[in-house]
Amino acid sequence: xxxxxxYLGPLTTITLLAVMVPIWWYAAKIAREKMGDRSxxxxxxxxxxxxxxxxxxxxxxxxxxxxxxxxxxxxxxxGPWAAVIGVTIALVIQAFFFGDGGxxxxxxxxxxxxxxxxxxxxxxxxxIMKLMKKDTxxxxxxxxxxxxxxxxxxxxxxxxxxxxxxxxISPGYCPYGLDMAIPAMLFAHLLVAGPVExxxxxxxxxxxxxxxxxxxxxxNVEKWVSGGD
Amino acid sequence: xxxxxxxxxxxxTALIIMAPIGILATWNYxxxxxxxxxxxxxxxxxxxxxxxxxxxxxxxxxxxWDSPLMASIGYWLSAIIGVSMCIFITLGVGKAVELWRKxxxxxxxxxx
Numbered sequence: 001x002x003x004x005x006x007y008l009g010p011l012t013t014i015t016l017l018a019v020m021v022p023i024w025w026y027a028a029k030i031a032r033e034k035m036g037d038r039s040x041x042x043x044x045x046x047x048x049x050x051x052x053x054x055x056x057x058x059x060x061x062x063x064x065x066x067x068x069x070x071x072x073x074x075x076x077x078x079g080p081w082a083a084v085i086g087v088t089i090a091l092v093i094q095a096f097f098f099g100d101g102g103x104x105x106x107x108x109x110x111x112x113x114x115x116x117x118x119x120x121x122x123x124x125x126x127x128i129m130k131l132m133k134k135d136t137x138x139x140x141x142x143x144x145x146x147x148x149x150x151x152x153x154x155x156x157x158x159x160x161x162x163x164x165x166x167x168x169i170s171p172g173y174c175p176y177g178l179d180m181a182i183p184a185m186l187f188a189h190l191l192v193a194g195p196v197e198x199x200x201x202x203x204x205x206x207x208x209x210x211x212x213x214x215x216x217x218x219x220n221v222e223k224w225v226s227g228g229d
Numbered sequence: 230x231x232x233x234x235x236x237x238x239x240x241x242t243a244l245i246i247m248a249p250i251g252i253l254a255t256w257n258y259x260x261x262x263x264x265x266x267x268x269x270x271x272x273x274x275x276x277x278x279x280x281x282x283x284x285x286x287x288x289x290x291x292x293x294w295d296s297p298l299m300a301s302i303g304y305w306l307s308a309i310i311g312v313s314m315c316i317f318i319t320l321g322v323g324k325a326v327e328l329w330r331k332x333x334x335x336x337x338x339x340x341x
Binding site: 001002003004005006007028031032035040041043044045047048049050051052053055056057058059060063064065066067085086089090092093094095096097098099100102103104159163173174175176181184185188 | 237240241244245247248250251252254255258259260261262263264268270276277278279280281282283284285286287288289304307308310311312313314315316317318319320322323326327329330333
């Protein structure tokens with residue numbers, strides 16, 4: 001889901017970078033308010049975890065590959081604003097040092113994987129948990145798995161739209177329109193990356209809850225959420 | 230937290246050791262959709278995305294390490310570098326936020 005440089009025209013590139021600036025600023029303000037020693041050290045590990053799981057490319061039957069991101073897991077454990085910062089850091093390192101995802105495309109990639117993914121995943125998870133009668137490990141695992149699955153697919157759809165609108169607004173950039181981009185991106189993420197994201201997110205969240213006594217410090221760490229969440 | 234963190238390190242180390250699976254499992258596959266260096270657009274026509282600058286370890290590998298074994302070593306190297314950088318930069322951001330917090334509170338004291 002890492003859009004390389006050269007695929008997005010200037011209009012999309014600049015708009016999405018402009019959208020990200022206030023989001024990063026707000027995330028920093030939330031960090032100033034909520035950050036503690038435990039949450040920042042946990043976030044440093046989870047940012048590295050996200051970086052690592054994105055290196056695991058999974059084969060997609062159409063001959064391409066896809067990977068999970070881990071952003072919903074960070075959002076559930078530490079709050080969605082922590083996920084914005086943790087995943088952004090992983091994406092910046094990937095873009096500058098490993099050429100995975102473009103440098104000018106960082107606005108788009110961060111919006112998809114560091115904002116849309118964790119927020120959709122987090123609110124799907126917390127919405128399902130409100131519907132569940134009991135706060136058990138099993139229920140948390142199910143809700144987290146569904147959250148991860150929906151989060152990564154909405155993010156993939158956003159990336160597909162960003163790719164696919166180029167032929168209409170910026171000729172000379174991504175040559176494929178929405179009719180190609182949306183089915184291809186959704187195929188890879190509904191079928192491959194989504195189930196991986198769901199399994200890992202569900203497993204970790206359920207496991208931590210099942211070992212509640214041992215992991216109470218992680219489970220009770222202050223979440224980076226804004227006022228009303 | 231100390232013990233919890235050491236367990237997190239075990240998971241992280243295991244993932245680093247397994248990282249080459251991430252490239253070997255898709256060895257004969259193409260790139261992820263939309264991440265190609267060159268695209269066939271017509272019968273004889275190709276389209277290439279414009280690049281801006283290069284990365285030191287493109288595609289998580291050392292340039293020229295093309296065999297599965299060397300690419301795996303490149304992948305390990307990249308995983309170790311990437312993990313270290315994520316941890317240091319996140320902790321650095323945390324330090325910056327802490328300084329910002331202190332500056333803010335000392336500023337407020339000044340106003341009182």
